[in-house]
């Protein structure tokens with residue numbers, strides 16, 4: 001299949017919308033990461049998304065809409081809690097898991113009776129969804145297990161020849177995927193951390209007397225301390241996150257990756273030491289160190305940095321841990337730990 005590379009013009013957005021209406025696959029920019037879209041109500045089209053990504057079929061898709069009113073098509077009842085979250089965070093990088101309306105095919109939701117819905121703020125994404133006149137199921141536009149794509153060229157790397165078209169838009173502003181919250185129950189449960197933090201969500205829902213709980217699976221990080229040679233499996237019986245996608249080994253660069261955690265000065269010294277040791281052994285080493293105070297930049301750059309180092313053919317990536325106690329640091333570290341297969345050296 002020849003994949004059309006479309007610059008963002010009104011005409012090309014119309015072409016892309018038509019491809020979606022006809023059951024094809026189109027990758028498009030959002031403010032978080034690039035998405036790979038299909039008509040959410042077309043089971044055959046959604047099936048093609050799983051095939052193109054090599055994605056396990058029990059992992060549900062996020063359904064993207066262009067207007068708040070479109071949520072009514074996807075869920076039987078809009079609660080005051082959903083209303084409040086929409087008001088605060090939509091359009092933007094928040095996905096709400098809600099009870100699903102009968103018409104949504106099982107393949108879209110991985111067989112669950114809930115559906116994840118998001119209204120992106122990216123203008124190209126919204127224009128595309130609006131013109132296609134259907135809700136768009138879209139996971140991140142990467143091959144399953146690879147770092148999420150934050151630039152059009154990342155999508156080309158992974159999916160060229162496997163999908164109908166790519167809208168070649170701007171680089172993504174946020175750089176990590178949306179915050180996912182389950183609002184199908186009484187309280188809010190945070191399933192995947194993102195740039196919208198637990199604290200911001202809590203602030204928003206306080207008026208309704210609601211709590212923002214964390215999915216316990218988020219804290220089972222299972223670090224394996226490589227310096228002590230311990231091995232721990234990521235997928236075990238007691239590790240059952242409510243967002244199915246959170247259980248897979250994810251975001252992995254081709255190179256081996258180790259996270260060094262501790263006080264920043266010591267971390268930098270240890271990385272320098274490990275770098276020169278490994279280079280003496282003939283290894284090509286890449287380093288990722290973010291400024292502790294620039295967490296938004298860390299989120300923005302992280303996936304792109306992994307792909308850049310892979311492109312340079314490094315054998316080993318050494319990354320400095322960020323403070324993961326809360327906020328955006330928690331969200332970035334969630335990705336970093338998975339990328340490194342939970343390989344950590346604690347100083």
Ligand code: TXA
Nearest residue numbers: 032034035060114115116139140177178243244245246
């Ligand atoms: O920022 C984003 O959310 C991007 C852009 C393209 O919008 N999309 C994205 O999709 O990251 P994906 O498929 O890579 O990740 C979706 C996550 C997975 O962890 C999935 O298990 C979870 O959301 N999810 C989707 N629907 C769910 C549901 N009904 N219940 C629980 N988790 C759900």
Ligand code: MG
Nearest residue numbers: 139140148177
């Ligand atoms: Mg993904």
